[in-house]
Amino acid sequence: MPDNVSNLSEDRIAYLEGLVSQARTAAAAFTQYTQEDVDRIVKPMVLAGMEQARRLATLAVEETRLGVLEDKAMKNMVATEFVYNYVKDKRTVGEISHDPERGLVEVAEPIGVIFSITPITNPTSTVLFKCIMAIKTRNAVIFGPHPLAWRCCQEAMRVMYETAVKHGAPEGVFTCLESPTVPDNNWLMRHKDVRLVDATGGRGAVKAAYSSGKPALGVGPGNTPVYLEKTAELDMAVVDIITSKTFDNGTICASEQTVVIDDEIYDRALEKFADLGAHICTPKETALLGRVLVDPETGMARPQAIGQKAIDIARFAGLSVQPHTKLLIAPIQGVGPAYPLSVEKLFPLLTVYRAKSVDEALKVCVDVNHAGGRGHTAVVFSRNDEIIRKFSDVIDAGRIIVNSPGSIGALGGVYNDMVPTFSFGCGTGGGNSTTDNVNVYHYLNIKRQARRTQMPMWFRIPNQIYFNRNAVESLRQFPSRSTVIVTNPLLEQIGHVDTVRRNLAPETRVHVLTIPEVEPNIKIVAEGLEVLQFYKADQIVALGGGSVIDAAKIMKLKYESPEADLEELGAPFLDIRKRVAEYPVGKTNRARLVAIATTSGTGSEVTPFAVLFDHERGRKVTLVDYSLSPDVAIVDPQFVMSMPKGLTADTGIDCLTHGLEAGVSVYASPYTDSNAMQAIRLAFKYLPVAYENPQDEEARTMMHNAACIAALAFSNASVGVNHALAHAFGARFGVAHGRANALMLPHVIRYNASVPAKFMPSPHQRAYTAHKKYATIAELLGLGGVTIAEKVDRLIAATERLLDQLAIPRSIADMGISKEDFERAVPDLAKMAFDDPSWRTNPRMPLLSELAELFWMAYRGRGRASEQPTEVEALAYAHQ
Amino acid sequence: MPINETLQEALEKLDGAAGEVVLDFSSVRRVDPAALRMMEKLAAAAGEKAVKVVLRGVNIDIYKALTLVKLTPRFSFQ
Numbered sequence: 001m002p003d004n005v006s007n008l009s010e011d012r013i014a015y016l017e018g019l020v021s022q023a024r025t026a027a028a029a030f031t032q033y034t035q036e037d038v039d040r041i042v043k044p045m046v047l048a049g050m051e052q053a054r055r056l057a058t059l060a061v062e063e064t065r066l067g068v069l070e071d072k073a074m075k076n077m078v079a080t081e082f083v084y085n086y087v088k089d090k091r092t093v094g095e096i097s098h099d100p101e102r103g104l105v106e107v108a109e110p111i112g113v114i115f116s117i118t119p120i121t122n123p124t125s126t127v128l129f130k131c132i133m134a135i136k137t138r139n140a141v142i143f144g145p146h147p148l149a150w151r152c153c154q155e156a157m158r159v160m161y162e163t164a165v166k167h168g169a170p171e172g173v174f175t176c177l178e179s180p181t182v183p184d185n186n187w188l189m190r191h192k193d194v195r196l197v198d199a200t201g202g203r204g205a206v207k208a209a210y211s212s213g214k215p216a217l218g219v220g221p222g223n224t225p226v227y228l229e230k231t232a233e234l235d236m237a238v239v240d241i242i243t244s245k246t247f248d249n250g251t252i253c254a255s256e257q258t259v260v261i262d263d264e265i266y267d268r269a270l271e272k273f274a275d276l277g278a279h280i281c282t283p284k285e286t287a288l289l290g291r292v293l294v295d296p297e298t299g300m301a302r303p304q305a306i307g308q309k310a311i312d313i314a315r316f317a318g319l320s321v322q323p324h325t326k327l328l329i330a331p332i333q334g335v336g337p338a339y340p341l342s343v344e345k346l347f348p349l350l351t352v353y354r355a356k357s358v359d360e361a362l363k364v365c366v367d368v369n370h371a372g373g374r375g376h377t378a379v380v381f382s383r384n385d386e387i388i389r390k391f392s393d394v395i396d397a398g399r400i401i402v403n404s405p406g407s408i409g410a411l412g413g414v415y416n417d418m419v420p421t422f423s424f425g426c427g428t429g430g431g432n433s434t435t436d437n438v439n440v441y442h443y444l445n446i447k448r449q450a451r452r453t454q455m456p457m458w459f460r461i462p463n464q465i466y467f468n469r470n471a472v473e474s475l476r477q478f479p480s481r482s483t484v485i486v487t488n489p490l491l492e493q494i495g496h497v498d499t500v501r502r503n504l505a506p507e508t509r510v511h512v513l514t515i516p517e518v519e520p521n522i523k524i525v526a527e528g529l530e531v532l533q534f535y536k537a538d539q540i541v542a543l544g545g546g547s548v549i550d551a552a553k554i555m556k557l558k559y560e561s562p563e564a565d566l567e568e569l570g571a572p573f574l575d576i577r578k579r580v581a582e583y584p585v586g587k588t589n590r591a592r593l594v595a596i597a598t599t600s601g602t603g604s605e606v607t608p609f610a611v612l613f614d615h616e617r618g619r620k621v622t623l624v625d626y627s628l629s630p631d632v633a634i635v636d637p638q639f640v641m642s643m644p645k646g647l648t649a650d651t652g653i654d655c656l657t658h659g660l661e662a663g664v665s666v667y668a669s670p671y672t673d674s675n676a677m678q679a680i681r682l683a684f685k686y687l688p689v690a691y692e693n694p695q696d697e698e699a700r701t702m703m704h705n706a707a708c709i710a711a712l713a714f715s716n717a718s719v720g721v722n723h724a725l726a727h728a729f730g731a732r733f734g735v736a737h738g739r740a741n742a743l744m745l746p747h748v749i750r751y752n753a754s755v756p757a758k759f760m761p762s763p764h765q766r767a768y769t770a771h772k773k774y775a776t777i778a779e780l781l782g783l784g785g786v787t788i789a790e791k792v793d794r795l796i797a798a799t800e801r802l803l804d805q806l807a808i809p810r811s812i813a814d815m816g817i818s819k820e821d822f823e824r825a826v827p828d829l830a831k832m833a834f835d836d837p838s839w840r841t842n843p844r845m846p847l848l849s850e851l852a853e854l855f856w857m858a859y860r861g862r863g864r865a866s867e868q869p870t871e872v873e874a875l876a877y878a879h880q
Numbered sequence: 881m882p883i884n885e886t887l888q889e890a891l892e893k894l895d896g897a898a899g900e901v902v903l904d905f906s907s908v909r910r911v912d913p914a915a916l917r918m919m920e921k922l923a924a925a926a927g928e929k930a931v932k933v934v935l936r937g938v939n940i941d942i943y944k945a946l947t948l949v950k951l952t953p954r955f956s957f958q
Binding site: 171 | 914915946948
């Protein structure tokens with residue numbers, strides 16, 4: 001407990017403890033109420049408040065000696081009727097909102113016991129307002145009224161309480177401190193059973209609330225600047241300002257304080273103010289008011305003036321004014337200590353400033369705003385939207401009231417559609433937690449029930465795929481005036497380019513661009529781009545393996561979107577739908593891209609991927625976007641009949657890896673599964689045949705189709721950790737991609753089929769299914785086995801047999817890489833593999849240590865991975 | 881019998897209770913602040929007399945209200 005509460009007597013503490021106990025019990029009982037229960041209670045409370053509005057206003061004026069009875073009565077009515085109009089249809093119990101499309105449900109939970117400080121300026125209206133909010137939200141409130149307003153507050157609370165209990169509210173739901181003191185407040189604010197402090201009052205009370213260590217709504221003083229801009233509707237503005245500033249003798253903290261008036265209308269504005277009952281002070285009178293009304297020690301207006309009439313303030317200062325004077329207007333030439341009246345004045349005295357320009361006007365408004373009014377309220381009168389926008393930009397205020405009165409406007413619901421309130425959040429500028437008009441939602445803990453959602457998936461493939469022998473003839477149907485064939489020198493030598501040329505539409509002008517058979521880099525792309533631009537290509541035929549087709553994809557991207565930043569487009573991402581990089585959209589399809597595959601592995605002819613080698617950084621950048629997908633794919637086996645055996649093996653295993661990884665991917669779908677499974681089946685059946693008998697046309701055709709079909713699967717389901725490992729290992733040791741995949745493959749199947757150390761977060765997966773999907777593949781291949789574990793074992797064994805048939809080395813060691821070199825490389829390899837986006841769809845989230853271990857397993861070689869399952873793996877199989 | 885009266889009766893009969901008192905809440909939909917206060921008294925008295933108070937059939941809304949006034953550890957629930 002703070003020092004200033006230690007002098008509370010035992011009796012006082014017992015009294016306060018009793019209030020909390022009563023409120024706590026009421027709050028607990030209140031949790032059992034339904035929405036209908038609380039709504040049944042709120043309505044009669046509002047009617048009772050309306051009924052008693054004038055009487056309560058009278059009590060407030062009598063007790064506080066502040067303000068205007070009629071205005072206070074109106075405030076009591078706003079606090080009940082307008083607030084009710086806002087809350088009556090609001091759900092505040094249980095489920096309060098439901099967004100079935102997003103699977104989000106908001107559920108309201110009451111806070112419990114709220115300790116609420118209320119001000120002297122708006123005593124009864126604030127109590128009425130908070131009582132209605134509390135019942136609507138099933139909370140209990142202990143009121144701590146201003147010491148000079150506690151009797152009227154207690155009476156307002158009594159009216160509300162008796163009506164509420166009569167209609168079913170729990171006993172003890174409201175209590176009010178008698179003869180409240182600051183130590184009482186401090187004690188209550190820190191009580192363990194008080195869940196929220198809601199302080200509407202002066203600086204001290206608000207600061208104490210925020211210092212209590214409790215969640216707090218602290219709403220304090222302001223200093224409202226008004227910009228009266230030259231385009232404003234002057235008559236309306238003057239009436240609004242007078243209405244607002246004289247309302248309840250200026251006690252509302254949102255009321256106007258300093259009006260900054262454009263030079264062009266300054267004199268006319270002051271004339272109008274004077275015509276409507278304002279007294280325009282001379283410089284001497286202004287100085288006198290500043291000396292009398294502002295305490296030079298604190299720099300704040302003297303409390304004696306608060307809520308008093310203009311003529312009484314004038315009299316108090318020794319000024320002679322007309323008896324009908326309703327407002328004092330004091331011209332000032334600046335803001336700050338040299339101009340004492342530039343502070344908040346909760347009485348009918350308004351300062352005005354003549355501004356020579358918009359710039360000067362805005363600066364003075366900012367100065368006023370920062371002289372005690374940050375976060376609160378500001379007002380602008382203008383018909384110029386740009387001025388209003390600029391004013392809103394530069395002024396720090398929770399409420400920017402436009403072309404209407406500040407005080408009544410800020411209350412909400414009268415001049416605008418803001419939420420009705422008697423508590424103005426001032427944001428961090430005012431040391432508050434909110435800029436809102438405090439309302440029922442601030443009296444609730446809103447729980448978000450988030451249902452599992454499944455993002456829409458996709459299956460996107462090129463528009464046209466032509467396959468089987470002589471599919472290349474389909475080229476004739478595509479008209480072109482200028483076609484660039486992108487290929488490599490070897491394919492030109494062996495006559496493939498001529499085959500393509502013969503099959504192009506007759507009128508086509510053809511240029512052949514040969515590029516090296518290496519992964520494309522910036523230089524190759526740039527040179528290709530120049531060729532495309534020079535020949536004004538309207539068709540690009542990419543004839544080659546993955547490297548050539550990837551190069552053509554990137555050339556087309558740059559051809560159609562020269563501004564595309566390849567480095568940015570290749571930036572890493574976790575989820576393709578949420579990545580930072582933005583690929584060009586709405587670009588013109590200047591050139592049709594026809595991809596003719598001359599290997600049976602990468603499937604680049606249908607994929608949205610392209611790999612670019614970044615020489616400067618010594619790394620591969622993978623570009624991924626469906627805009628990269630070729631427009632037409634030609635899968636014609638005549639282009640692969642001459643593939644050498646090694647290339648047949650490596651690319652064939654790449655195809656198999658695509659199928660296996662897409663099959664167990666967390667993005668796998670029935671659409672991709674059908675392709676993945678078919679590709680796997682074809683690869684197991686025809687790859688050994690194509691390898692042993694390169695001229696077997698059926699085997700070549702089926703493997704060519706398998707590569708394309710696998711690519712359709714992984715274009716949509718993506719790949720997995722096998723590719724991440726292979727990319728890192730291949731780049732470091734210069735090993736062909738397919739071969740690198742082959743070295744990892746059996747180990748990755750074993751790895752994915754065991755219980756993950758870390759599951760991959762994926763809303764698409766309802767359970768861990770990788771091992772089951774491998775078992776399904778084993779069934780499809782007719783490998784036998786009874787249990788899932790046996791089937792997985794047989795799939796691994798079959799994969800290893802296939803690799804042996806293809807004469808692929810059994811281990812990384814067998815490739816002549818020394819253990820010392822490999823040991824040095826493994827830490828970096830693991831990091832590179834981890835940074836590779838390929839594993840983002842792997843069913844099992846790899847740890848760095850696991851990646852390193854997988855590299856070591858590949859180093860030691862196949863046949864060993866399945867020999868001795870680890871403890872974790874054994875556990876996985878035991879659970880099947 | 882309304883729950884408040886039942887609680888009052890239980891409080892009065894606590895002296896004669898032999899080790900355990902069972903209160904059936906299965907037909908009670910809601911408890912008011914007075915009932916909660918009565919239950920606080922009952923828990924205190926039972927604690928002094930080493931009598932176990934068992935609440936049977938308490939619905940979840942009442943259970944939550946009892947939790948908020950920290951009474952759940954002081955009763956047994958069936």
